[in-house]
Amino acid sequence: MASSQEDHPLQTQPQPRTLPPPFNTSPAPCVLIAQGAESLLYRTTFLTPTQPAALKVRPEKKWRHPTLDKRLTRQRVLAEARVLVKLSGEGIVAGGGGRKVKDPKKGKEKESGGDGGGEGVGVGALRGVVPAVLGLDWERGWIVMEWIEGVTVKQAIYARDLADEAALKGLLRRIGGVVGLLHKAGVVHGDLTTSNVMLRPTVSSSSTTTEEGEKTKVGDGGDGAGLDGDIALIDFGLATQSISDEDRAVDLYVLERAFGSTHPKEEGLFGEVLEAYGESMGKGGKVVLRRLEDVRMRGRKKSMIG
Amino acid sequence: METITLPHLPNHPLQLLLFRNVKNAAFLRQQLLDGNTDFEYAFLDAAVILSRQHVLAACFKAINGISQGRLKSKNVHSEIVFDMSPNSNISESFRRFGVSDTTKDILAIKVAPKDPAQVEQHLRDSVRGTTIFITDENLASMTDQARIRKAYKVDVVSQEAEAYIIGCIAIKGS
Numbered sequence: 001m002a003s004s005q006e007d008h009p010l011q012t013q014p015q016p017r018t019l020p021p022p023f024n025t026s027p028a029p030c031v032l033i034a035q036g037a038e039s040l041l042y043r044t045t046f047l048t049p050t051q052p053a054a055l056k057v058r059p060e061k062k063w064r065h066p067t068l069d070k071r072l073t074r075q076r077v078l079a080e081a082r083v084l085v086k087l088s089g090e091g092i093v094a095g096g097g098g099r100k101v102k103d104p105k106k107g108k109e110k111e112s113g114g115d116g117g118g119e120g121v122g123v124g125a126l127r128g129v130v131p132a133v134l135g136l137d138w139e140r141g142w143i144v145m146e147w148i149e150g151v152t153v154k155q156a157i158y159a160r161d162l163a164d165e166a167a168l169k170g171l172l173r174r175i176g177g178v179v180g181l182l183h184k185a186g187v188v189h190g191d192l193t194t195s196n197v198m199l200r201p202t203v204s205s206s207s208t209t210t211e212e213g214e215k216t217k218v219g220d221g222g223d224g225a226g227l228d229g230d231i232a233l234i235d236f237g238l239a240t241q242s243i244s245d246e247d248r249a250v251d252l253y254v255l256e257r258a259f260g261s262t263h264p265k266e267e268g269l270f271g272e273v274l275e276a277y278g279e280s281m282g283k284g285g286k287v288v289l290r291r292l293e294d295v296r297m298r299g300r301k302k303s304m305i306g
Numbered sequence: 307m308e309t310i311t312l313p314h315l316p317n318h319p320l321q322l323l324l325f326r327n328v329k330n331a332a333f334l335r336q337q338l339l340d341g342n343t344d345f346e347y348a349f350l351d352a353a354v355i356l357s358r359q360h361v362l363a364a365c366f367k368a369i370n371g372i373s374q375g376r377l378k379s380k381n382v383h384s385e386i387v388f389d390m391s392p393n394s395n396i397s398e399s400f401r402r403f404g405v406s407d408t409t410k411d412i413l414a415i416k417v418a419p420k421d422p423a424q425v426e427q428h429l430r431d432s433v434r435g436t437t438i439f440i441t442d443e444n445l446a447s448m449t450d451q452a453r454i455r456k457a458y459k460v461d462v463v464s465q466e467a468e469a470y471i472i473g474c475i476a477i478k479g480s
Contacts, residue, residue, distance in 0.1 A: 022373060026314035045313040047362045078480050085473030092467050094459045132469035133476050135366055139374065146469070 020057060020140040030055055038076070038237060043147065046134050052147035053134055056080075056237075059141065073141040076237065081143055083187055083239045084133045090126045090185045126185060128200075129178055130233055148232045150200035156227055157194065157263050164226070169272050171199070171227040176273035178231045179255070180280030183288070188247045190238030192255035194262050199229040245284070249291035250300055252277065256292075307426050308440050312362060318369045318382075321416040321425055324352065324444065325435035331409040334433065338405070344428065348386040352411035353450035354403050354457055355390075356468055357442045361413065363472045364389040369417065378479070382417045392458050392474040402457050411448040413440070 017040060023030055028049070030042040039058045046053035058073050131145040151159075153175065160168060175197055182189060189196070240247070252274065260267040274292070278285035310320045328334075337345040355361055368385035371377060379388045379396055391399030405412055412433060419425040430437070438444050451463045458471050 022314045022370060025316075027316050028313040047312065047359055047366060049313055078477065081473070081477050081480075085470065085477055088473055089460070089470035092460050092462045092470050094455065094461045127466045127469060133473040135363065135370075136476050137370060137374070138480060139376070 017057075017059065020137070020142050023055065023057075023142070036237075044144075046144045052149075054131065054145045054147050055142060056145065057142045070139075074138040077136060077138045077141055077143055080236045080239065081133050081136050081138075083236050083241060084130055084145065086241070087126045087130045087182070087185055087187060088132050091122050125181055128230065128232065129181065130236070148198045148200055148234055150198050150229060150232070152195050153197040153199050153231075154194035154262055156199045156229075157266060160227055165269075167227040168266060169269060172269055172272035173276040174231045176276030176278075177280040178233060179252070179273070180277045180282075180285060182233065183243075183248045183251070183277075184281055184284070186241055186243050187236075188240055188242050188251040189233060189236065190240060190251065190254075191235060192233075192251055193258040196233065196235045198232040198234055199227070200232050201229050245288050245291045246295075246302070248284075248288045249295045252288065252292050253295045253300060256296075307422075307437070309422065310362070312366055312369070315366065315369050315373075318373075318418045320365055321419045321422055322440055323414045323426065323429050323433075324438055324440045325412045325414065325433045326438050326444075326448070327410060328412050328433055328435035330434045331405050331412070332407040334412070335405050335407060335409075337432075345432070346381065346383055346416070347429070348383040348415040348417075349405040350387060350390065350403055350413040350415065351405060351409045352413050352445060352448040353409070354453050355413060355445050356449060356454060356463070356471060357445060358440060359468060360471060360475075361390075361415075363475050365415065365417075367475060383415070386415060386417075389475060389478070392471075392478055394479055402453070411435075413445075 017032070018024060019026075019030060019042075023042075023044070026044075028045050030044040032040060033043050033054075034041040039056050042055040042057065044053055044055050045051055046055075058077060060073075061069050064072070131148055134144045134146060136143040153171070156171070157168070178197075179189070179192065242248070255273070256270055259270055259273075274289060278289055281288065308322045310322060312318070312320065334345070334349055338349065350361065364386055367389045368382055371385055371389070372382050377385055378394070379385050384400075387404045388396055388399045390403040393399070412435065414429050414433065416425050416429075449463070454463045454467075454471075455461065458467075458474060460467050460470065
């Protein structure tokens, strides 16, 4: 039984991950970038050989019943894709759901919904703020998204110039503004941390693509590139479509806690995020911020007692 | 003529030709309706094409579909036309994105041609129009904004809309 030849399962070499087709036979490289509990993230190309893309694979989980595994994978891949497509269509989709998109000015006047949910946020307002979906296969458990250049906000803050507090405040305000837009569009992220917020180099014109992006790429090791750049949100694996104040407040609470523990020295400045959030969320923002105070008192989970 | 090999799909190169001012769209449509096996092409109406990326996204989905044994229509070429559409109605997708009697500009696509030279010759002989380069500019000049707005239910037809439209193609059928 305990023969020495027998490999202990825990001691075997990490198996080379098998990619789902068509990537398993592809001559184009797929480079593993990150790994989470549910999925693997690769950098590759898609549609054209020069377009960088993020391939997110949810490998089969052998310990689950195959039918259940298929269903869960399908649900999760699709949930993420639907949220991203919905967001990329913000302000572009024709007037469904009572949304005023054609004329933002007129829309604002007319909007009287109490929670401010489902308001249009303007033409393509979230374009560039979330990655676009380029392709997916829910049967095989993969999704390909636009590649977001830049560094995570976490890296940027770690590498920041400590003397420049104004730059950090500006960054935090931009984050708050983007989260406000996200919530306004009817989506909560579910896993807001500074690792899931990217700081992408500002691209002056939308037509300049990869080459430009590569050149102006924010440095790898705090080369003074600083805290400038556009905010983009990534990893919508836990995102849900919701306009409830509770979900929104919890989303902010998660970010607040994550920020506090990742950046203890900067914790005191988190108010900037909330302030900008309130501004970009508009009317509904105040209610959410008030609710956030309740959430702080009790934690993320709603008490089920009484 | 242009040959495109999509990343990750090395065995399915695409051969594409863009024709402007096509005079015999009705004839071409009839060949497809008759199931003429000499016309195993995807003929797309260029008026509803936004960009190269837009077409390539549909091609990727179609080819990935056949590789996985999931065809919704007759063959990979009809599947490309079908996959351009944001919904799963086959006849509607052919009506909106395929060639009709009034189609002016046509993008012809052949997947994995056995003899590319012969395919090109056959297309040039059969489609009565002038070929032009498949650039985003040329495609944009052929775009009928109203038809795209209707087909994808969008208010805006621009660069910003491309991401949404490609996303719709990707999640369609779910």
